[in-house]
Amino acid sequence: MSFVEYGDTIKDGDTAIVFLGHESMFPVKVQHGTVTQTKYGVIRHSTDLIGKKYGSKVTCSKGGWVFILHPTPELWTMNLPHRTQILYSTDISIITMMLELKPGSIVCESGTGSGSLSHALIRTVAPTGHLYTVEFHQQRAEKAREEFREHGVEHLVTVTNQDVCKNGFGVSNIADAVFLDIPSPWEAIGHAKSALKAEGGRICSFSPCIEQVQRTCLAMEEYGFTEINTLEILLRVYNVRTISLQIPDLGKAAEDNSSTGFDSSNPSLPGSPCANLQQGTVQFKSGVPLREVVGHTGYLTFATKS
Amino acid sequence: AMEGGLSARIREGDCAVLKRDEVFKAVSVLRRRKIIFEKQWFYLDNAIGHIYGTTFEVTSGGNLQPKQEVEETTTETKEAGTDNRNIVDDGKSQKLTHDDIKALKDKGIKGQEIVQQLIENSTTFRDKTEFAQDKYIKKKKKKYEAVITIVKPSTRILSTMYYAREPGKINHLRYDTLAQMLTLGNIHAGNKMIVMETCAGLVLGAVMERMGGYGSIIQMYPGGGPVRAATSCFGFPKPFFDNLHEFPLSKVQSLLSGTFTTETLPADPEENALVEEESNGLTEEKQTSLQETEEEPTTEAAMEINPTEEQDTIDINAEDVEFKENKEKENKENVREKQIKQWERRKKLLEAAALLREKNADGLIIASKFHPTPLLLSLLEFVAPSRPFVVYCQYKEPLLECYTKLRERGGVINLKLSETWLRNYQVLPDRSHPKLTMSGGGGYLLSGITVILDKGKSDSSNSEALKVEEPSSKRCRLQDLPC
Numbered sequence: 036m037s038f039v040e041y042g043d044t045i046k047d048g049d050t051a052i053v054f055l056g057h058e059s060m061f062p063v064k065v066q067h068g069t070v071t072q073t074k075y076g077v078i079r080h081s082t083d084l085i086g087k088k089y090g091s092k093v094t095c096s097k098g099g100w101v102f103i104l105h106p107t108p109e110l111w112t113m114n115l116p117h118r119t120q121i122l123y124s125t126d127i128s129i130i131t132m133m134l135e136l137k138p139g140s141i142v143c144e145s146g147t148g149s150g151s152l153s154h155a156l157i158r159t160v161a162p163t164g165h166l167y168t169v170e171f172h173q174q175r176a177e178k179a180r181e182e183f184r185e186h187g188v189e190h191l192v193t194v195t196n197q198d199v200c201k202n203g204f205g206v207s208n209i210a211d212a213v214f215l216d217i218p219s220p221w222e223a224i225g226h227a228k229s230a231l232k233a234e235g236g237r238i239c240s241f242s243p244c245i246e247q248v249q250r251t252c253l254a255m256e257e258y259g260f261t262e263i264n265t266l267e268i269l270l271r272v273y274n275v276r277t278i279s280l281q282i283p284d285l286g287k288a289a290e291d292n293s294s295t296g297f298d299s300s301n302p303s304l305p306g307s308p309c310a311n312l313q314q315g316t317v318q319f320k321s322g323v324p325l326r327e328v329v330g331h332t333g334y335l336t337f338a339t340k341s
Numbered sequence: 342a343m344e345g346g347l348s349a350r351i352r353e354g355d356c357a358v359l360k361r362d363e364v365f366k367a368v369s370v371l372r373r374r375k376i377i378f379e380k381q382w383f384y385l386d387n388a389i390g391h392i393y394g395t396t397f398e399v400t401s402g403g404n405l406q407p408k409q410e411v412e413e414t415t416t417e418t419k420e421a422g423t424d425n426r427n428i429v430d431d432g433k434s435q436k437l438t439h440d441d442i443k444a445l446k447d448k449g450i451k452g453q454e455i456v457q458q459l460i461e462n463s464t465t466f467r468d469k470t471e472f473a474q475d476k477y478i479k480k481k482k483k484k485y486e487a488v489i490t491i492v493k494p495s496t497r498i499l500s501t502m503y504y505a506r507e508p509g510k511i512n513h514l515r516y517d518t519l520a521q522m523l524t525l526g527n528i529h530a531g532n533k534m535i536v537m538e539t540c541a542g543l544v545l546g547a548v549m550e551r552m553g554g555y556g557s558i559i560q561m562y563p564g565g566g567p568v569r570a571a572t573s574c575f576g577f578p579k580p581f582f583d584n585l586h587e588f589p590l591s592k593v594q595s596l597l598s599g600t601f602t603t604e605t606l607p608a609d610p611e612e613n614a615l616v617e618e619e620s621n622g623l624t625e626e627k628q629t630s631l632q633e634t635e636e637e638p639t640t641e642a643a644m645e646i647n648p649t650e651e652q653d654t655i656d657i658n659a660e661d662v663e664f665k666e667n668k669e670k671e672n673k674e675n676v677r678e679k680q681i682k683q684w685e686r687r688k689k690l691l692e693a694a695a696l697l698r699e700k701n702a703d704g705l706i707i708a709s710k711f712h713p714t715p716l717l718l719s720l721l722e723f724v725a726p727s728r729p730f731v732v733y734c735q736y737k738e739p740l741l742e743c744y745t746k747l748r749e750r751g752g753v754i755n756l757k758l759s760e761t762w763l764r765n766y767q768v769l770p771d772r773s774h775p776k777l778t779m780s781g782g783g784g785y786l787l788s789g790i791t792v793i794l795d796k797g798k799s800d801s802s803n804s805e806a807l808k809v810e811e812p813s814s815k816r817c818r819l820q821d822l823p824c
Contacts, residue, residue: 104727129520139553235392265765271761341394
């Protein structure tokens, strides 16, 4: 397995995702002789994981079972150890498309943070592209390097430990796209411009506050970027539910059976309409929005160097 | 910079996209060919050799000329009002008449100068606030400055273009929704993907772009053949098509039950159907989308077509004199050609069938006008375990049913029904706010991951894991409404 190539069977050294149930999962490093505790009991790597197919159901020691999944950048994003605030797949999707990334693209990114976006970028530009990612926090930079190695993608990424606002990306005239997720992106626009290819490329900056966006847009204009465009994307998730609504008793049943407005052949209204309408219900399927949703992650500002 | 420089230049025969402000149009770059775009006509001849992203001015006679960067003539001290309390709309603030403006245009005076004249002849301009002046200039520039930019096609540009110009052709799939599909489906180089779409080939093109020619794609198609009008706008290099396969939906059942043969393939009528469908999807101006049931405002000229495909269409359909004269002679050749074509089609079909039979695809993408449930239930059979699938539907309700049916079938986890909202912003000093309008709907997605279907056990014997996934406690609460 690697994050850029599917494999069929679980091997020693793989990073796999243990799926326990609805939105409940965690990553595990597969190692001979190791055991992993879950709420359904123990998983023994040597016997329960290695050699099994990805997507298999694994029975734990207490009789409960879990699924073992092949890692993807999206599953990693949901399960990675947070060292910083991270970008989620909804924002990552639009960033990837709007930066026009594809196999072979050269991308510059800063900061690396927890590597959530980095994994997605690497997946998209592989096998011929490259990611140059800059992180000014030494420990985070090292941790990211370690993860890229474990995930079999180290050949596709260069992690540099420096301040992008002062020292830039460490490369020039090479990138097709630049992504910035730093507190003062306007200070890095000049460096972004010189990192991009002479014939042009795309840039994106992610900022939570509108004041940051304003300063970034001004800097982009100053450096001659065109097509400057700011947007925000929000995810709405729906729970699929069967809902029953009671039919109110308006005392009409006794007078006129046909005036209920509901088809009496409706299976949810069986038998004689009079009797049933009083306690009757109508059932339907609905996509119910979650009680609380993410209302804002950040503004995404895109522009073109041409 | 040098190596990339070559491909970054506009070449004859390229598929390119014209851009004016936020409006796009896909065209083929051909010499001596008149293009009509945003009420202007011109030839692309002079654009050849320039770098993609160059902005051109349209000169009289329809020639394109790279736009010179002009320093804004705003050195003079600006005069502006503070509010609009004394500005009266009497319709007489502009001293130039329609005829005056037309005369200026006919003289071939540059748009920039016309805008300057309009400002000078506006009696209220000086009293307007600085912001209002800015807005006035922008509006006039948009109208009178004939500039177009030529850009390289990409999923970003083509999906934005289609959503704005031909939403009915792509089932109202908004570009941010398409972006989600590509990510949720973990589309990348080396995948073996199954794609079932009726989005003019836009989704296929997006998948092809992300796979960069590595791996394989099996496109499932309804009717006589796959529609790839939008795919051809991408201008993919030839090798990208080497591992693009197609398989008719109508043969899926026989493939699954093991009765599939190529003998039963009616080649001829299907080939005709293919041509008809494609030309319908491609023809400029008379685009009345047949499949549309809802009323769409008829859009003007939209996508240009791939010249080679258009040529094919004409070759088969044209009934000019010359054609009739040579008919007999060509008939024999036609028959032989047809046989070769048929044989090639059969070979490709067998290849596609063999790929599907392996039942090890790395993902499934569905975005069609059909009900998603039967498509998903059948096509998932061809997907390996632990692989993502994504289904798009313009409406939420069919996906609710699909969700339920998938749960009954089993073999899938992490099911998620979602939608994205997209909000654009105006960012200007002291004038930042969300844009006035946003898209009302860009469709819904149902996504999930396949797992090994365990055939021995029934649902009732499932342990806690599934119960955790099913939000049953909440469901009870909703059903047990207080009396």
